[in-house]
Every structure is written in C-alpha cells, then in structure tokens.
Amino acid sequence: MEPTQTVEDYVRAIYQLQEGAEDVSTSALAEVMKVAPATVTSMLKKLDQLGYAVYTPYQGVSLTESGRRLALNIVRRHRLVELYLVQALEIPWDRVHEEAHRWEHVISDEVLAKMDEVLGHPERDPHGAPIPGENGSLPATSTVRLSALRSGQRAVVAEVADNVPEMLRYIGNLGLYPDVAIEIIAVAPFDGLVTVRVGERQHIIGQRIARSIFVKDIISTEE
Numbered sequence: 001m002e003p004t005q006t007v008e009d010y011v012r013a014i015y016q017l018q019e020g021a022e023d024v025s026t027s028a029l030a031e032v033m034k035v036a037p038a039t040v041t042s043m044l045k046k047l048d049q050l051g052y053a054v055y056t057p058y059q060g061v062s063l064t065e066s067g068r069r070l071a072l073n074i075v076r077r078h079r080l081v082e083l084y085l086v087q088a089l090e091i092p093w094d095r096v097h098e099e100a101h102r103w104e105h106v107i108s109d110e111v112l113a114k115m116d117e118v119l120g121h122p123e124r125d126p127h128g129a130p131i132p133g134e135n136g137s138l139p140a141t142s143t144v145r146l147s148a149l150r151s152g153q154r155a156v157v158a159e160v161a162d163n164v165p166e167m168l169r170y171i172g173n174l175g176l177y178p179d180v181a182i183e184i185i186a187v188a189p190f191d192g193l194v195t196v197r198v199g200e201r202q203h204i205i206g207q208r209i210a211r212s213i214f215v216k217d218i219i220s221t222e223e
Contacts, residue, residue: 003050005105008074009033010043011052014063015071023060069136076132077104077112079125082162084115086126093126094168127168128159128178128214144218146182146194147210154183155215167212174203176213183221 003011013032017024026044030037044061047053052067063071081100085091091099107115116122123139124130130139143158157180162168175198176182185195185202192207 003052003070006043007047007050007052008070008105010047011063011067011071012074012078014047014053014061015068015075018062023056023062025060029061072132072136072138074104076134077107079129079131080112080115080119080122081107082125082127083119083122083131087119092169093162093172094165096126097162097165124159124178126178127162128157129162141216143214143216145211146196146213146215147192147207149184149187149194149215149218150220151184151186152221153218154181154221155218156181157213158216159214161212164212167209171209171213174198174205175201182215 010029010033013029014024017028017032026037026040029044030040033040041057044053044055047061047067048055051064052070053061053063055061078100081103082093082096085096085099086093122131130141132138141158146155146157149155157176157178159178160168160171160176176196180198183197185197187194192210193204194207194210195202195204
C-alpha cells in the first residue's frame, strides 16, 4: 500500500528533526506539524504499525530503515522540484517551498527522473541543501552556522534554511546566497549582532538570521 501524504509529511518531518539526535520528541514534532500533541501521538502509533518508525511513549520516535528510505525519497522529490521551479520557471527562491511541497506527493518517478536529467543531476537545491541520490545517498557536507564564526574569519555560504519565506527573502536581499564568499567584520558582545561583508557591502544581522545560514571553507584572516 502506498503511503498517504500525511504519512509522508510526518516521516519527512521526523527525518529532518532527527538529524543530530537519536529520538524526536512528540512536542517537537507537534510544533513542526502545527497540530496538538495528542494528534501526533496517534500518528506515531500508526507509523510504528506501518514499520516506518519506532515509537516509545514518553521517550520519542525514531525512523526505521524503511522510514528513512521513504523520507529521503520525499526530500529528493522536494529539493529537485524546488531547483526546477527556480532554474526552469524562474520562480523566486523564497516562493518555491510550499509549491514543491504540493508537487512532491504527486510527481511520478518518470517525470522526476527527466527533471533530474534536465537539471544536470544536481547535488544541491537552490537553498544549498543536499539532494539525496536515487539510492538514498547524500553528498558529503561539512558546515557550521554563521553564528559560530568569529571576527576576522572568512567563509563561503553553503546552505540557507528555507522554512520561513520572509526570512529567506530578506537573506536574499542581503546577497547571502549559496557559494557567496563572506567575511566577518565584527561580532558585538552581549547581543551577538554580526557585521558581515558581502562583496563591497556590509550588513549587520541578528543571531536568528546568523543561525539560519550555514557556511563552509572557513579561514582566518588574523595573523
């Protein structure tokens, strides 16, 4: 039996929350899914019965190998569609997330394969997130949050969180796109405001923005 859209949404959400943690709490999942904890608990029991997850009351949930494969398949669909919408249809990167969420549940494997071919078998979506391969493999990545950088360090933007369209639009207006080189000019004490140079411009950003941007290839300009 093919998984329902709700099952796919929950499995993907668990996968994304599970990165860096063994189990995902019911409350964390309820916040992401924007439903009551009791609704989440009921769904987690169903996922357990279907073999997609292991749910332990009062401890949390983790995906099984079957659940992980399903999640990676949905993530692959979502991110390929996002890239297609940006590159082929020229839709702004802050408007593709919700559209891709609709496509990911209905697009056929044949169309997805053709889309992948037309895009040149990309490894990352327009926000810099890795696109899983057909076999579930993920491109190697090593990043840290921009908020972890110190004054005098340079880096390259690797990925930008795409869950808040308004924030993504603002980050784009600052020119902080994937593969853009940046330099940290100063980090203010107490409130942590970050002064960052992007090309010839300087911007002051808060910690929420800085935590939403992931960077790579970090070097220090200090002797």
